[in-house]
Amino acid sequence: xxxNVQNSISASFTTDLSKEKxxxxxxxxxxxxxxxxxxxxxxxxxxxEKKVTAFIGPSGCGKSTLLRCFNRMNDLIPGIxxxxxxxxxxxxxYSPETKLEELRKKVGMVFQKSNPFPMGIWENxxxxxxxxxxxxxxxxxxxxxxxxxxADLWKEVKDRLNNSALDLSGGQQQRLCIARALANxxxxxxxxxxxxxxxxxxxxxxxxxxxxxxxxxTIIIVTHNMQQAARVSDYTAFMMIGEMIEFNATSKLxxxxxxxxxxxxxxxRFG
Amino acid sequence: MQExxxxxxxxxxxxxxxxxxxxxxxxxxxxxxxxxxxFLVSETLPLFWKTSLEKDFEIxxxxxISIGMDDYKELVYQVYExxxxxxYNIKQKKNVKYDTLSLSAGEKIISSSSTLEKDEIAFxxxxxxxxxxxxxxxxxxxxxxxxxxxxxxxxxDFYGKESGKSLENLAFDKNENGNKFWVWTSxxxxxxxxxxxxxxxxxxxxxxxxxxxxTKITASAINAxxxxxxxxxxxxxxxxxxxxxxxxxxxxxxxxASNNEITAISFLIGGNAVxxxxxxxxxxxxxxxxxxxDDVVFTKTQVFENHNSEITKIVPSQRNRTFLTVDKxxxxxxxxxxxxxxxxxxxxxxxxxxxxxFSPTADxxxxxxxxxxxxxxxxxxxxxxxxxNSLFGKIWYEGYSKPEFVWQSTGGSDAxxxxxxxxxxxFGTLKxxxxxxxxxxxxxxxxxxYVSQFxxxxxxxxxxxxxxxxxxxPSVVIGFLAGxxxxxxxxxxxLLIVLLSVAAPILFVVIISLWGLIPEDKRxxxxxxxxxxxxxxxxxxxxxxxxxxxxxxxxxxxxxxxxNWLYSNFNIGYDQRNSLVVGIALGFAVIPIIxxxxxxxxxxxxxxxxxxxxxxxxxxxQTVQRVVLPAASGGIFAAIILGLGRAIGETMIVLMATGxxxxxxxxxxxxxxxxxxxxxxxxxxxxxxxxxYRVLFLTALLLxxxxxxxxxxxxxxxxxxxxxxxxx
Ligand SMILES: Nc1ncnc2c1ncn2[C@@H]1O[C@H](COP(=O)(O)OP(=O)(O)O)[C@@H](O)[C@H]1O
Ligand SMILES: [Mg+2]
Numbered sequence: 001x002x003x004n005v006q007n008s009i010s011a012s013f014t015t016d017l018s019k020e021k022x023x024x025x026x027x028x029x030x031x032x033x034x035x036x037x038x039x040x041x042x043x044x045x046x047x048x049e050k051k052v053t054a055f056i057g058p059s060g061c062g063k064s065t066l067l068r069c070f071n072r073m074n075d076l077i078p079g080i081x082x083x084x085x086x087x088x089x090x091x092x093x094y095s096p097e098t099k100l101e102e103l104r105k106k107v108g109m110v111f112q113k114s115n116p117f118p119m120g121i122w123e124n125x126x127x128x129x130x131x132x133x134x135x136x137x138x139x140x141x142x143x144x145x146x147x148x149x150x151a152d153l154w155k156e157v158k159d160r161l162n163n164s165a166l167d168l169s170g171g172q173q174q175r176l177c178i179a180r181a182l183a184n185x186x187x188x189x190x191x192x193x194x195x196x197x198x199x200x201x202x203x204x205x206x207x208x209x210x211x212x213x214x215x216x217x218t219i220i221i222v223t224h225n226m227q228q229a230a231r232v233s234d235y236t237a238f239m240m241i242g243e244m245i246e247f248n249a250t251s252k253l254x255x256x257x258x259x260x261x262x263x264x265x266x267x268x269r270f271g
Numbered sequence: 272m273q274e275x276x277x278x279x280x281x282x283x284x285x286x287x288x289x290x291x292x293x294x295x296x297x298x299x300x301x302x303x304x305x306x307x308x309x310f311l312v313s314e315t316l317p318l319f320w321k322t323s324l325e326k327d328f329e330i331x332x333x334x335x336i337s338i339g340m341d342d343y344k345e346l347v348y349q350v351y352e353x354x355x356x357x358x359y360n361i362k363q364k365k366n367v368k369y370d371t372l373s374l375s376a377g378e379k380i381i382s383s384s385s386t387l388e389k390d391e392i393a394f395x396x397x398x399x400x401x402x403x404x405x406x407x408x409x410x411x412x413x414x415x416x417x418x419x420x421x422x423x424x425x426x427x428d429f430y431g432k433e434s435g436k437s438l439e440n441l442a443f444d445k446n447e448n449g450n451k452f453w454v455w456t457s458x459x460x461x462x463x464x465x466x467x468x469x470x471x472x473x474x475x476x477x478x479x480x481x482x483x484x485x486t487k488i489t490a491s492a493i494n495a496x497x498x499x500x501x502x503x504x505x506x507x508x509x510x511x512x513x514x515x516x517x518x519x520x521x522x523x524x525x526x527x528a529s530n531n532e533i534t535a536i537s538f539l540i541g542g543n544a545v546x547x548x549x550x551x552x553x554x555x556x557x558x559x560x561x562x563x564x565d566d567v568v569f570t571k572t573q574v575f576e577n578h579n580s581e582i583t584k585i586v587p588s589q590r591n592r593t594f595l596t597v598d599k600x601x602x603x604x605x606x607x608x609x610x611x612x613x614x615x616x617x618x619x620x621x622x623x624x625x626x627x628x629f630s631p632t633a634d635x636x637x638x639x640x641x642x643x644x645x646x647x648x649x650x651x652x653x654x655x656x657x658x659x660n661s662l663f664g665k666i667w668y669e670g671y672s673k674p675e676f677v678w679q680s681t682g683g684s685d686a687x688x689x690x691x692x693x694x695x696x697x698f699g700t701l702k703x704x705x706x707x708x709x710x711x712x713x714x715x716x717x718x719x720x721y722v723s724q725f726x727x728x729x730x731x732x733x734x735x736x737x738x739x740x741x742x743x744x745p746s747v748v749i750g751f752l753a754g755x756x757x758x759x760x761x762x763x764x765x766l767l768i769v770l771l772s773v774a775a776p777i778l779f780v781v782i783i784s785l786w787g788l789i790p791e792d793k794r795x796x797x798x799x800x801x802x803x804x805x806x807x808x809x810x811x812x813x814x815x816x817x818x819x820x821x822x823x824x825x826x827x828x829x830x831x832x833x834x835n836w837l838y839s840n841f842n843i844g845y846d847q848r849n850s851l852v853v854g855i856a857l858g859f860a861v862i863p864i865i866x867x868x869x870x871x872x873x874x875x876x877x878x879x880x881x882x883x884x885x886x887x888x889x890x891x892x893q894t895v896q897r898v899v900l901p902a903a904s905g906g907i908f909a910a911i912i913l914g915l916g917r918a919i920g921e922t923m924i925v926l927m928a929t930g931x932x933x934x935x936x937x938x939x940x941x942x943x944x945x946x947x948x949x950x951x952x953x954x955x956x957x958x959x960x961x962x963x964y965r966v967l968f969l970t971a972l973l974l975x976x977x978x979x980x981x982x983x984x985x986x987x988x989x990x991x992x993x994x995x996x997x998x999x
Contacts, residue, residue, distance in 0.1 A: 073882065101890055113879060128888060
């Protein structure tokens with residue numbers, strides 16, 4: 001499948017997604033935090049299923065904003081207006097029929113700064129299933145264990161599941177947050193610069209975790225670190241001033257970008 | 272370079288001054304709190320000082336029949352058996368004057384009995400004569416000096432019915448009309464009473480032997496105030512006569528008060544309580560109470576420390592409920608009736624005791640011993656009515672049918688038995704606090720949750736300052752409104768108020784759920800002001816509906832009047848100024864504190880946590896419940912406790928909006944008397960240094976300790992919760 005998108009600063013770009021199944025799609029999304037000031041302009045993108053997609057671009061270009069549109073975390077901001085269409089599995093997530101809680105169960109999120117709850121490790125991971133109505137202790141135990149295993153944290157914490165999550169190291173806390181998102185059995189995981197506050201070793205560990213998750217989940221990761229994008233992602237989207245400049249297979253985007261702006265950015269001429 | 276160092280010097284100097292001032296301020300606060308604490312303690316401690324008896328001076332001479340001194344403790348009189356009265360000047364240390372009672376040759380005085388005030392004494396001689404006299408010690412002033420002028424006044428004398436025989440068990444008293452009463456026995460069994468009616472100028476003499484059945488009478492006492500005569504016999508039987516009908520004294524009842532012979536009887540100040548002393552050394556107080564059959568009967572209410580030897584004398588103080596008991600072995604006990612306490616045991620260095628008496632001011636005890644020495648002892652006994660037990664335990668007060676916690680600090684006269692149990696006051700404070708907290712905690716906390724988590728920003732900006740202004744509302748204004756406006760309003764509309772307080776929250780929940788039924792996207796279209804308007808209209812509607820139905824309901828189900836219905840069916844009384852009103856009024860004072868601190872604590876929960884929760888699919892309410900509230904629990908707890916502290920210490924509201932009735936009853940529909948209000952009301956009336964004064968300081972100290980504990984608890988538990996949940 002080939003699509004052509006008309007953009008204001010850029011001419012069209014082409015993305016080859018013919019081999020992929022599309023799980024999430026945005027069409028002409030405009031977003032204003034403040035009336036008349038567009039933070040996102042006419043963003044259209046298709047995210048392939050069970051692949052890692054990275055959003056790169058200079059700081060303040062709207063990567064996080066776009067990411068938060070996918071689980072409607074922007075909704076609560078007073079005065080915000082969102083136009084355009086965003087679908088997951090072909091269903092408009094902004095339609096009145098969409099249940100917010102179900103959407104967020106389906107689309108998990110890991111934040112830039114790790115934010116475990118001030119509770120025990122087990123409680124943290126079980127939080128999602130619990131608020132989504134699971135009461136059975138055995139079932140919860142199983143979900144917690146599986147989520148922690150997938151997040152590569154099980155071995156480190158299995159003997160102290162009741163200890164406070166806040167006693168974990170920064171990298172462990174972030175992986176706990178990943179586990180917490182995984183416990184909900186989401187289809188899509190949004191990660192907003194998940195490693196930006198971590199040391200290289202922890203970052204490495206997170207990247208390994210992402211690598212293991214790619215088989216089963218669709219991951220959209222925001223990063224300002226191009227090496228990271230190159231390392232972990234299958235596809236990369238480059239954004240600037242609220243617009244989608246180029247979206248392509250990572251290998252192609254980093255070696256042979258279609259756009260001058262993209263090339264300038266990845267070669268470090270600005271940003 | 273030069274300038275820089277100058278500047279640095281100034282900076283250093285300023286730093287020093289600033290840190291000095293701040294340190295000073297900090298220590299100043301601590302020191303002043305400590306000073307207040309120590310001041311309260313120092314005003315309170317004398318309550319618990321031990322009673323002490325210390326010898327001041329002694330004089331020698333034959334043992335008198337009767338002894339006394341003036342109010343200023345300058346002159347002592349002694350009446351001897353030969354009728355001579357000597358006046359001893361304490362400063363000059365010598366007798367300054369003599370008087371004589373006219374006795375016939377060889378006649379000797381053998382006993383005496385006087386009124387409590389000692390303004391008239393009856394002497395009994397060995398020839399069977401009774402001689403009444405008064406020894407008056409009147410202060411006279413010339414210039415700056417005062418001298419006590421002694422004077423003997425002779426009143427009537429007469430022979431007991433069977434003259435020539437010596438008389439026993441003489442008891443004399445005089446009432447406020449000047450009517451006099453004498454009782455005596457001859458041959459230990461024949462009982463006589465003589466009554467002199469001043470107004471009619473008539474004398475009545477009756478022989479009561481028929482009524483007592485001729486048993487051996489061992490002691491007698493008259494209480495002229497209530498016109499009661501008590502006689503005891505060798506079998507421990509008490510005969511209780513009503514002598515108010517001068518023509519025929521009536522034996523009201525007689526009962527066995529003791530298994531042992533009763534050897535001494537005396538009425539205490541106020542004339543209600545009578546002290547009995549037995550041959551085996553028992554000392555007991557009896558007074559009249561109403562029993563379950565509604566009969567008034569004398570009942571043993573207090574038992575004092577046993578003497579282990581026959582009680583020979585009981586001497587009541589004319590100032591308070593202190594009385595002295597002396598036994599045959601010469602030991603003296605100083606007892607206080609209200610507290611059942613024996614405060615001093617005194618053996619007078621084993622010299623025996625022939626005669627004891629109080630000075631008129633009751634701060635000197637005069638003891639004549641067997642060795643012809645008369646000792647004057649200073650008595651330190653400022654607050655006998657206050658003990659730990661009387662403050663916090665049940666006490667059997669005169670006229671009460673059982674031991675109780677009572678606060679009734681002042682009465683009309685000296686004879687009033689002050690009742691200073693702190694329990695009703697502590698109870699009152701806790702009761703007021705309880706209802707205030709029941710009312711304010713839900714409102715304040717739900718309000719804070721709404722404002723910090725759900726309300727639109729523009730609304731929160733309005734609500735917060737309004738509630739903060741509420742905190743600035745002087746409590747006297749709240750108290751005034753509650754006492755004078757809301758109390759009558761509540762009384763009139765009791766059913767409506769009760770209905771509203773039960774039904775309003777339920778209906779509110781119903782309304783909110785109805786609101787929730789409207790699809791979210793449609794709801795979104797309404798602005799938040801609409802949401803509020805909707806709620807407001809609904810509440811007005813609810814109010815109108817209840818207003819409309821409350822009166823028909825009252826007629827239909829409650830016989831037209833809920834108050835009467837409550838009273839007749841459940842025996843629940845309704846006071847106009849009651850705990851319901853106070854709880855609400857006090858709640859109004861507490862709400863701003865709890866609200867503000869809770870709101871802050873909730874708002875301070877980091878957004879990253881709520882975002883995490885929401886992103887996991889939790890609803891807004893689940894997020895509040897599972898993440899925000901636990902994380903803010905430390906702050907919320909502190910808020911509640913601080914509110915509690917405010918409610919405990921609050922004065923004006925409880926003063927004005929309760930009836931200040933010191934009762935122990937949790938009912939919502941009657942009042943209470945709080946510690947703070949009691950201090951405010953009673954401290955202006957309390958004589959400085961008196962028992963009430965000091966008990967009020969103790970109350971203040973307790974309040975201080977209460978609030979101190981409460982606030983420390985708030986800090987401690989708040990900290991713990993914060994450490995546990997608020998490490999973000
Ligand atoms: N809650 C908000 N309200 C108003 N403006 C916001 C908000 N969040 C982000 N912005 C603005 O939107 C722009 C894009 O922000 P963001 O999406 O965080 O960029 P990025 O993640 O690419 O660095 C920035 O200019 C930022 O200031
Ligand atoms: Mg960002």
